[in-house]
Amino acid sequence: xxxxxxxxxxxxxxxxxxxxxxxxxxxxxxxxxxxxxxxxxxxxxxxxxxxxxxxxxxxxxxxxxxxxxxxxxxxxxxxxxxxxxxxxxxxxxxxxxxxxxxxxxxxxxxxxxxxxxxxx
Amino acid sequence: xxxxxxxxxxxxxxxxxxxxxxxxxxxxxxxxxxxxxxxxxxxxxxxxxxxxxxxxxxxxxxxxxxxxxxxxxxxxxxxxxxxxxxxxxxxxxxxxxxxxxxxxxxx
Numbered sequence: 577x578x579x580x581x582x583x584x585x586x587x588x589x590x591x592x593x594x595x596x597x598x599x600x601x602x603x604x605x606x607x608x609x610x611x612x613x614x615x616x617x618x619x620x621x622x623x624x625x626x627x628x629x630x631x632x633x634x635x636x637x638x639x640x641x642x643x644x645x646x647x648x649x650x651x652x653x654x655x656x657x658x659x660x661x662x663x664x665x666x667x668x669x670x671x672x673x674x675x676x677x678x679x680x681x682x683x684x685x686x687x688x689x690x691x692x693x694x695x696x
Numbered sequence: 697x698x699x700x701x702x703x704x705x706x707x708x709x710x711x712x713x714x715x716x717x718x719x720x721x722x723x724x725x726x727x728x729x730x731x732x733x734x735x736x737x738x739x740x741x742x743x744x745x746x747x748x749x750x751x752x753x754x755x756x757x758x759x760x761x762x763x764x765x766x767x768x769x770x771x772x773x774x775x776x777x778x779x780x781x782x783x784x785x786x787x788x789x790x791x792x793x794x795x796x797x798x799x800x801x802x803x
Contacts, residue, residue: 613740613794620797621732621740621783626790635790676742676751681787682730684751686739 578602578685580672585690592662592694598655598672598687606630606650609675611683612657614668624670625657629678640666662694698723700786702795708803715771717798719784724764728788731760731769734797735780743782744769776802 584596598610612624625646626635634646645658655672669689676684699722709715719729727747732740742751744760747767757772771778779802784795 611792620781621734621785621794623785623792623794626792635792637791671739676745680745681728681792682742682745682785683732683740684742686741688739 578674580674580685580687582670582672582687582690585670585692587693587695588662589696590663590694593658593660594662594692596657596659596670596672596690596692598657600653600655600672600674603674605648605653607678609681610646610648610655611673611675612646612655613671613673613683613686614666615671615689616665616668619668622668626681627655659692662692664694666692667694668692697791698725698786698793700784700793700795702782702784702798704798705796706799706801708801709774710803711774711776713774715774715778715800717769717782717800719762719767719769719795721765721767721786725786725788727763728786729760729762729767730785730787731758732783732785733778733780734783740783771800774800774802 579601581599611626627646643661647656671689672687673683674685701720729747731744734740748760781797781799
């Protein structure tokens with residue numbers, strides 16, 4: 577069974593940093609692109625970041641470019657999102673997601689999410 | 697960047713009604729479109745990919761159509777458990793943008 581478990585969320589002050597982790601199990605982690613999607617309270621889904629299966633290529637939305645960095649450790653089956661220069665508008669539930677199959681970019685599996693709150 | 701626009705933003709329909717949600721891309725994306733369902737308080741769930749392919753386990757009352765710039769999600773007979781917000785997503789290339797969502801409620 578595919579499992580994605582996010583951790584690392586919490587309350588952080590504006591300008592602060594946080595690192596989210598997503599522990600993956602139940603599949604060959606190194607075969608799939610991985611993604612971060614966020615959802616601000618009461619709002620829609622926003623596609624944040626993605627990384628290819630070998631970590632060689634990454635994507636970041638303009639809203640987080642230069643502040644967030646996606647990475648992965650295939651030896652640990654773990655996806656990361658390093659978040660810096662955090663702003664109030666980064667407050668959201670952050671979901672880790674896996675591509676549906678090894679050659680696709682739509683999202684077949686989602687974690688339960690971790691809440692990040694940016695506030696003083 | 698290609699923008700994804702859903703309509704309507706919300707709708708209310710009776711049980712058994714046929715419900716249609718539209719997603720329009722600002723440029724052509726071939727059939728690289730997915731639909732997700734997010735029930736209240738729950739994680740999004742993949743319904744349809746490649747514009748019209750039903751994900752395994754999804755009830756057959758859901759269907760998708762379209763190509764290029766105009767896409768449709770149809771629920772042939774609305775059920776109480778279909779109360780949710782539905783999102784489209786393009787995945788032809790980055791950015792793999794979501795639509796703003798369509799909230800479906802029971803009248």
